[in-house]
Amino acid sequence: MYGTLCSKEKFKKLASVKGTSKTFRKLRRKDAYKYYVVAVDSQGKRIAKSAAQHSITGNDSGIKTNAKSVSVRAGKTTLRTGQTTKLKASVKAERKGRVVLWKGHTSRYRYVVTDAEYPYSTSRAVKVTAGGTVKAVSKGQARIYVMAANGVRTSVVITVK
Structure with a gap:
């Protein structure tokens, strides 16, 4: 799983996930994040990539929501x-x-x-x-x-x- 702040261009690998979900903790409040998932086969070869998903955390300013x-x-x-x-x-x-x-x-x-x-x-x-x-x-x-x-x-x- 790869992710970054929405304001940045370069994604970095955040985690390897087996299963269908992943929870990230200690995210900065009021920030928007974007993620994508890469599926690999048993040899580690990339076989698919998801569309980027955007999400906002906290947001006490009262302007935006998911x-x-x-x-x-x-x-x-x-x-x-x-x-x-x-x-x-x-x-x-x-x-x-x-x-x-x-x-x-x-x-x-x-x-x-x-x-x-x-x-x-x-x-x-x-x-x-x-x-x-x-x-x-x-x-x-x-x-x-x-x-x-x-x-x-x-x-x-x-x-x-």
């Missing part, structure tokens, strides 16, 4: 090749009345497209723009994950006929 949940609606969930639809995403703040962390860190929402049936495979059925417009490219099903800066996510399935 995302608690994300919801998404698609205009249409069944499309024909060449058609488009717009995803409408919204985020719920961890602390009410505060702005969810993202500006200056990442885009408001990030979109990851996978095969609807096999989540570790990429689907070629649709393409998604940074603004959330989905274009049907070829027949099939795709699961589109909509992710907030801190990695909280939800998904919607689009079928292309």
Whole structure:
């Protein structure tokens, strides 16, 4: 697992993790951090890298907070090749009345497209723009994950006929 302050460019290795979670202690209050995970095989060869996740700690200033949940609606969930639809995403703040962390860190929402049936495979059925417009490219099903800066996510399935 690699991480750094959001204000810095260079990541450093923080820990080797077996399992699905890691807790870091003694983080500085009011700071935003970014992390990513690298998966390696039994020989230590890198096989995958996650998207960077951004998170804020403490923040007594009362301005920013992390995302608690994300919801998404698609205009249409069944499309024909060449058609488009717009995803409408919204985020719920961890602390009410505060702005969810993202500006200056990442885009408001990030979109990851996978095969609807096999989540570790990429689907070629649709393409998604940074603004959330989905274009049907070829027949099939795709699961589109909509992710907030801190990695909280939800998904919607689009079928292309």
